[in-house]
Amino acid sequence: MKKELFIPDRIFDDVYGITPEYLLSENIKFVLSDIDNTLVKYGDRKPGEKLLSWFAELRAAGIKTALISNNNKKRVRIFNKDLKFPAYHRSGKPSRRVVFKLMDEMGAKKSNTCIIGDQIFTDVLCAKRAGIRAFFVTSIESPKDLFGKLKKKLEKKFIEEYHKKYGE
């Protein structure tokens, strides 16, 4: 696979750096977001106040949000209970199938849609394969397990490529 598929379009410290003003300046009207370690920690079942305000700001700007998670049904259902966003569990990222399904349901176009996520090999790869913008955020918690640590180590190469490419 081409290296470009693993390089985010933009890297942020956290989702709060992704402002409605920024999204609109990039012509983004549809945000498909990962949940775990992107919006909240694995252990947080519900969004907190700060996150709810961020969702409200996006909504006020006319930006639609959806949840695209590889986690299970229960996790997504409880998290989304009050939000009532279009949401998919076991999305199979980096597969594009659910992305295209969501975009179709929401009336989104490739040119005005992004994925926000904390994993290069699922979220970023999924977005780039789908031909939509990939906004990468630093994981809220660093992985403690061996596989998670290994993935973060492998991601480093592409984050360095990003900095080389954009000179940030």
Ligand SMILES: [Mg+2]
């Ligand atoms: Mg995640």
